[in-house]
Amino acid sequence: MKFPDLSSLSNPVRLRDLIRQIRSAKTAAEERAVVQKECAYIRDSFRDEDNTWRCRNVAKLLYVSLLGYPAHFGQLECLKLIASPRFTDKRIGYLGAMLLLDERQDIHVMITNSLKNDLNHSNQYITGLALCALGAICSPEMSRDLGDEVERLMKSSNVYLKKKAVLCAVRIIRKVPEQFDIFQNTIRSLLSEKNHGVLLTATALVTEVCQQNTQALHVFRKLVPNLVRILKNLIMSGYSPEHDVSGISDPFLQVHLLRLLRVLGRNDTEASDTMNDILAQVATNTENSKNVGNAILYETVLTIMDIKSESGLRVLAVNILGRFLLNTDKNIRYVALNTLLRVVHADQNAVQRHRATIVECLKDADVSIKRRAMELCFALINSNNIRTMISEMLEFLAICETEFKADCTSNMFLAMDRFAPSRRWHVDQMIKVLTTAGNSVRDDIVSSLISIISLTPELHGYAAHQLYKTIENDITQQPLVQVASWTLGEFGDIFVSGQYKKPENEDNFQISEEKVIRTLEHILNWSISTVITREYAINALMKLSTRFPNYTNRIQSVMAHYGCNMNLELQTRAVEYASLFTAHNDIRANIVERMPILINNQTNNGEQAEPVDGSMEQPSLIETSDDVPGTEANIFDILNDPIQTNGNLFDLDGDNHNTIPAMIALDKNGLSLTFTFERQDTTLTITSTATNSTPYNITNFVFKAAVPKTFHIELYPANSTTIPANKAGELRQEMKVSNPNREKLRMRIKLSYVLNTNSMSEEMELNAFPEQCYK
Amino acid sequence: MIQFILLFSRQGKLRLQKWYTSQTDKSKKKITREIIAAVLSRKPKMSSFLEWKDLKIVYKRYASLYFCCAIEQDDNELLTLETIHRYVELLDKYFGSVCELDIIFNFEKAYFIFDEFILGGEIQETSKKSVLKAVNDQDVIQEVETPQGLIDEY
Numbered sequence: 001m002k003f004p005d006l007s008s009l010s011n012p013v014r015l016r017d018l019i020r021q022i023r024s025a026k027t028a029a030e031e032r033a034v035v036q037k038e039c040a041y042i043r044d045s046f047r048d049e050d051n052t053w054r055c056r057n058v059a060k061l062l063y064v065s066l067l068g069y070p071a072h073f074g075q076l077e078c079l080k081l082i083a084s085p086r087f088t089d090k091r092i093g094y095l096g097a098m099l100l101l102d103e104r105q106d107i108h109v110m111i112t113n114s115l116k117n118d119l120n121h122s123n124q125y126i127t128g129l130a131l132c133a134l135g136a137i138c139s140p141e142m143s144r145d146l147g148d149e150v151e152r153l154m155k156s157s158n159v160y161l162k163k164k165a166v167l168c169a170v171r172i173i174r175k176v177p178e179q180f181d182i183f184q185n186t187i188r189s190l191l192s193e194k195n196h197g198v199l200l201t202a203t204a205l206v207t208e209v210c211q212q213n214t215q216a217l218h219v220f221r222k223l224v225p226n227l228v229r230i231l232k233n234l235i236m237s238g239y240s241p242e243h244d245v246s247g248i249s250d251p252f253l254q255v256h257l258l259r260l261l262r263v264l265g266r267n268d269t270e271a272s273d274t275m276n277d278i279l280a281q282v283a284t285n286t287e288n289s290k291n292v293g294n295a296i297l298y299e300t301v302l303t304i305m306d307i308k309s310e311s312g313l314r315v316l317a318v319n320i321l322g323r324f325l326l327n328t329d330k331n332i333r334y335v336a337l338n339t340l341l342r343v344v345h346a347d348q349n350a351v352q353r354h355r356a357t358i359v360e361c362l363k364d365a366d367v368s369i370k371r372r373a374m375e376l377c378f379a380l381i382n383s384n385n386i387r388t389m390i391s392e393m394l395e396f397l398a399i400c401e402t403e404f405k406a407d408c409t410s411n412m413f414l415a416m417d418r419f420a421p422s423r424r425w426h427v428d429q430m431i432k433v434l435t436t437a438g439n440s441v442r443d444d445i446v447s448s449l450i451s452i453i454s455l456t457p458e459l460h461g462y463a464a465h466q467l468y469k470t471i472e473n474d475i476t477q478q479p480l481v482q483v484a485s486w487t488l489g490e491f492g493d494i495f496v497s498g499q500y501k502k503p504e505n506e507d508n509f510q511i512s513e514e515k516v517i518r519t520l521e522h523i524l525n526w527s528i529s530t531v532i533t534r535e536y537a538i539n540a541l542m543k544l545s546t547r548f549p550n551y552t553n554r555i556q557s558v559m560a561h562y563g564c565n566m567n568l569e570l571q572t573r574a575v576e577y578a579s580l581f582t583a584h585n586d587i588r589a590n591i592v593e594r595m596p597i598l599i600n601n602q603t604n605n606g607e608q609a610e611p612v613d614g615s616m617e618q619p620s621l622i623e624t625s626d627d628v629p630g631t632e633a634n635i636f637d638i639l640n641d642p643i644q645t646n647g648n649l650f651d652l653d654g655d656n657h658n659t660i661p662a663m664i665a666l667d668k669n670g671l672s673l674t675f676t677f678e679r680q681d682t683t684l685t686i687t688s689t690a691t692n693s694t695p696y697n698i699t700n701f702v703f704k705a706a707v708p709k710t711f712h713i714e715l716y717p718a719n720s721t722t723i724p725a726n727k728a729g730e731l732r733q734e735m736k737v738s739n740p741n742r743e744k745l746r747m748r749i750k751l752s753y754v755l756n757t758n759s760m761s762e763e764m765e766l767n768a769f770p771e772q773c774y775k
Numbered sequence: 776m777i778q779f780i781l782l783f784s785r786q787g788k789l790r791l792q793k794w795y796t797s798q799t800d801k802s803k804k805k806i807t808r809e810i811i812a813a814v815l816s817r818k819p820k821m822s823s824f825l826e827w828k829d830l831k832i833v834y835k836r837y838a839s840l841y842f843c844c845a846i847e848q849d850d851n852e853l854l855t856l857e858t859i860h861r862y863v864e865l866l867d868k869y870f871g872s873v874c875e876l877d878i879i880f881n882f883e884k885a886y887f888i889f890d891e892f893i894l895g896g897e898i899q900e901t902s903k904k905s906v907l908k909a910v911n912d913q914d915v916i917q918e919v920e921t922p923q924g925l926i927d928e929y
Contacts, residue, residue, distance in 0.1 A: 019880055059883055066789055066882065068804065087916045095886055103797040125913050135895030136795060160909065163899050171895040197900040204897045242902040245857065252901045255854045295853035302851075334822040335852055365820040 012045070013038065015059050022067070035064050046077050055081055055092040062096055075100050082114045090118070090126055094133045103139040112145050119149040124160055127153070131164035135171050143172040147182045154186045159195045166190065166201035170208050177212050184209075184216070191226060196243055196250055199230065203256040210263050221264050224271045228278045231257045235282065251292045258282070258299040265307030272308040279304055283316055294324070294332050298339070305343045318343070318350035325357040330366055337361060337372035344379040355380050359389075362396045374404060378411040386419040390429055397436045405440035409433050413445055423456045427463050434480040435470055441479045449483050454598045460491040461500020468495065468511065468519070475523050482536045485523060489540025490594065492516050493547035513548040517541065521558065531567055538562065538570060542577045543592045556581045660772040665749065666762065670694035671723070673703075673751075677773055683738045684745070684773050690731040692723040696756040703733055704750045711745070712738040723753075745769040776850070776896035777858075778830060779806075780889075781843040782878065787811045790840065790878050791885055795896035814841055824852050835859050839875045862892060865906055887913070 013021075018038055025031035042057045050057075058077050065071035078100060081093025097111060111133075118130035131153070134146065150172060153165035169183050187209065190202035210217040234249050234257075243250035261279075265272040282300045287293040297320055304317040324336030340358070344351045358380070361373035374396065381389045390412060397408050412433055420426035430449050434441060453463045467484035475481050494500055496513050523529055524537040538558075545555040559581065562574030580588045660677040667673070670693045678685040692698045701721045707713045718733035739745060747769070752761040782791035789807060798806070813825060814834050825832040827845070833855040834843040842859045846852070865888050866873040870881070878885045891906045893899060900906050 016880055023879075063882060066792065068789075070800075087913070087920055091887070091913065091917065092883065095883060095890075098793075098890075102794075104799065123916075125909070125916065128909070132890045132894055136793075137797075139797075164894055167894040167897050167899055170897060196902060197905065200901060201897065201899055242904055245861075250901050251857060252854065252898055255851055259849075259851075291853055292857050295851055295857055298853050299851050330820070330822045331824065331853065331856065334824055365818070366822050368822060368824070368826070 012041070012053055012056070013060070015056055015063065018060050019063060022064075031067075035067070035069050039064065039069070043073060046073070051084075054084075055086075055089045058092050058096050062092075062099055065099065071100055075105065079110055079114065082111065082118075087123070087126065090129055094129045098133055098136045102137055109139075109141060112142055115142070115146060116149060119146065119153065124158055127161055128164055131161065131168050135164070135168045138168070138171050138175060140175045143176040143179055147172055147176075147179050151182050151186060154183065154190070159193075159198055162190075162193075163195070163197040163201045166198065166205050170201075170205050173205075173208055173212065180209060180213060180216065188223070191223060191230070196253055200250075200253050200256055203253070203260050207256070207260045207263055210260075217264070221268060221271050224261065224264055224274045227257055227261060227264075228275055231261075231278055231282070235285070245292045246290050247287060248292055248296065251296055254282070254296050255299045258296070258303050262303035262306050265303070265309075267308070269308045275303075275307070276309065276313060279309070280313060280316065283313075283320060288323070291329065291331070294327075294329075298324075298332075298335055301339060305339070305346075314347055315350050318347055318354070322354040322357065325354060325361065330364070330369065333361065333364070334366065334369050334372070337369060337376060341372055341376050341379070344376060348380070348382075351376075352380055355385070359392050362392070362400075367401065370400065371404065374400075374408060374411075378415060381415045381419060383419045383421075386415065386421065387425075390416065394429070394432055394436060397433065402440060405437045406442055409437045409441045409445060413448060417448075423452065423459055424462065427453060427456075427459055428466065431466055431470060431480070431483075434477060434483065437479075438477045439479065443479075446479050446482050450486050451598045453483075453487055454490075454595065458501065460487075461494040461497075462503065463487050464491045464495035465500070465502060465506075465509065465511075468516070471519065471523075475519075475526060475529065478530050478533050481523055481529065481533050485520060485533070485536040485540045488516055488520060489536075489543040492540075492544050496548070513544075513551060517544060517548065517551055517554065520544070524558070524562075531569060534567075534570060535573070538573055538577070542580070545581070546589050546592050552581070661770050663766075663768065663770060665766055666751070666764065668762065669755070669760070671698065671751075671753070671755075671762075675769075677770070679773065682740050682742065683736055686735050686737060688733045688735070690723050690733075691727050691729075692725055693727050694755060695725050697725045698723040699754045701731060701753040702751065705735060706748045706750075707737060708743075708746055710739075710741050710743055712740075713747075739774050742774055745774045776847055777855075777893065778845045778847065778896065780845070781807060781810065781841075782885075783811050783841050783843070784875060785815070785839055785841070787815060790875070791882060791889075793886070793889060810843060810845075811841075814843055823856060833859070837863050840878070858893075858898060861901075861903070862889065865892060865903060868903065868907055869910065884910075 018034075021034050022031055025034055038060060042061060045053065045057050054077060058074055058081060061071045061074040061077075065074075074096060078093050078096035081089040082097060084090065084093070101111065115130050115134060118126050119134075121127050121130070131150075134142065134150070138146075150165050150168045153161050154169060156162050156165070172179050173183070183205075187202070187205060190198060191206070193199055193202065206220055206223075210220055231254065234254060237249060239247075240249055243253070245251050248254075258279075261275050265275055279300055282296065283304070286296050286300070288297055301317040301320050304313050309317075318340075321336045321340050324332045325340075327333060327336075337358070340351055340354075355377075358373055358376050361369055362377065364370050364373065374393075377389060377393065377396075393408065393412055397405065397412075400408065413430065416426050416429060420429075427449075430445075430452070434445075434449070453459060464487045467480075467487050471481055471484045488495065492513070496511055496516065498510060502509060520537050520541050524534050524541065529537070541555050541558060545552050556578065559574045559578040562570055563578055565571045565574060580591065660679060662677070663675045665673040665675050665688065672691050672693065674689045674691075676687045676689065678687075688703065690701065690703075699722050701718070701723055703715075703718065705713060705715060714736045716734045716736075718731055720731050723729065723731045737745065737747075747766045748763070749766060750761070750763045752759070754760070776795065778796050779792070779794045781789065783789050789811075792803070792807065794803060810827060810832060813827065814832070817825070817834075823834055825834070830845045830847060831850065831852055832843060832845050833852050834841055835856060836842075842863065844855050844859060846855050863873070866878070866885065869884070869888055870877040888906070888910050891900065891909045900909075
């Protein structure tokens, strides 16, 4: 390692040499050593106020800062360079200021004075440097201090300074919108300049102003004819070598003008009409073999779609996008898809024409292009093309990246929900989706599919059949297995009986009860099945205990076996189900009887399907609301639904029950339960208030209620499970009972709690509800 | 408006950076790291556009250097590619067949050229001739001032 002699002030390192040294360092440590040594020298040099080499030292510092080393100690030096009369110093000084200083530093304001001086300098390049720095690091304070200077320079006859000043004005207005007042008079005249730089910057300024300020927008709208003329001249003018790019005159200016026209034409029919012709002209005449022409066409399309253009023009624009889609340049395809996505809802028919090309884009190598193509495909599905589109999407689903699958399946489901030509087709396709997408589908799709199957009685056997076939040999796809388990549990008897419309060519298919049970057992026992899947399976088996009477004993022993399972949920269910074979055998048939049709609210965020009388709680409904453990769901709540922990409906305002008298439900052993009522038509809200007059706290208080079949109850979580002793506090719980037939309300309640280490329980039937509750 | 521009090598070494928004050093470093990583991981078949936070990143590789521009949602990506190309043409004209080494050893000049082309995140001049003339004129002033060169001693 050879370092030059850096200790000698009279022979400091040249910038170039420093760079060479740093680059020849073989390790990071070596590089650090070189840099640190040089920085130490530079620091010394700064301290010694060395004017001669200051700019070189700052240059070196800027280089190392690019490599990631700290250079803040050079900030003050930049200011000194800027204040120096030498041009070289200023050039480096301003560069350093732009790189090392920004609005956040206090030191920043010290620059204002130098800037003011330089903005008045006789040398245009020095003024130019100042304007450049202002444009890069201007703060709100500087904007206010120097706004006038900038405005003065905007009026200068020197185009070099004029255009820079205009861009400074853009920056100032962005920082301090009120400063527009200073500039407004000067802006208009800028657009009559011939110099392209001035026109370009002026366009940028007007665009910024109009986007910020609606009054200004109205004023500048009057300039639309002028802008149209400028654009026209630009296009029609002959070859200008200075501004030409691949045969197109000043594409940068063209695009900026088109953008300004867009801002001005938005929401204004008159302005939009004025620009109609020029837009058509640009759209048709621009050369599109190279990127530069396509950039202009792209901007034109954006403008046409955003203003109030006539339909012919819009069709023209969509066709340009359609052509873009066929371009071999992927960048152009990308912007086309992006734009089509934005306009598809407004111009569905026009975009439909390009559907085939869009579908092709699903096979693109670029992930962003694929994603946009996918979204666009979904936007284009309608009742005419649903069959072909879904089969295209299924193909896509089979090969796409995992990150797409969840969105794809959800969207497919939505599309089919809206446009499916028949339920049977719908069920078939959904089964295919679940088979293809594996474990990537969202949870709500499982319950949605179940709901669809349930809704169509003629498909019950068919669905069981198809689902059985898919999981016969493969139970790895959890969502599919869940749906299959539910279906087999519900409709296994229909399936076995063969009394349903079978799929084509399968008239002779026969399944035995044994096979169905074996499959469900297999799912339940397999350790790879998720807990949720196993929950579905265990429920399904339970249902089959009545549907397949010959297998009751077998199923009972399964339940007994699972009564010892390590998983709490499975164990709880198994134990409860086991008791359905013994102590409560008489109600088993009722509990597992066929469900009425489920109504599914297809919304996310845990809004659940309406519970159904005589049903068991559905694990999928619990699972959709994020992390409800569901342990409170207990089959003794025969006609309860799962407890909603999104219990925002818990209403502590218990005072609105003046019309219906309260009722004492229970008063025993110091525990008193009072019901207060609030009624809305056929829905009765009951608030149960429990108090404890014993000297001991009541803990682990659990309240359950059941109502007859024609009623419907929802129980909300209590505010606590403890009732303080000596009536020091209350426990409140709310329930809603719906009584569509206005029958006499009866309720069975069951309580359990711990009082003074004794476990207590009460069970009783309530018949004496006030008439106003139900009449 | 261009929010920032980054030039970096295929090994991820930063050669030039220009920011038109106010950020802390730490933030700049973090953003730079993330974007360099994102761009370097792109495969050749992918488009030149990346979504990053609420910005669009437009990048193009010229020989061993990546030119990377962050623009806003309203800006025209295809035109930004032309902007990048214009800058490369300017460098090429100035240095005569520019290569990465030119930009490494003359980074300050690369900045000077850039600052005559773009100001405050917007293009200020569309004539190559005018941009280069301004830069050359200023070079001359520098040379006249200090014939021996203050930065690069001859």
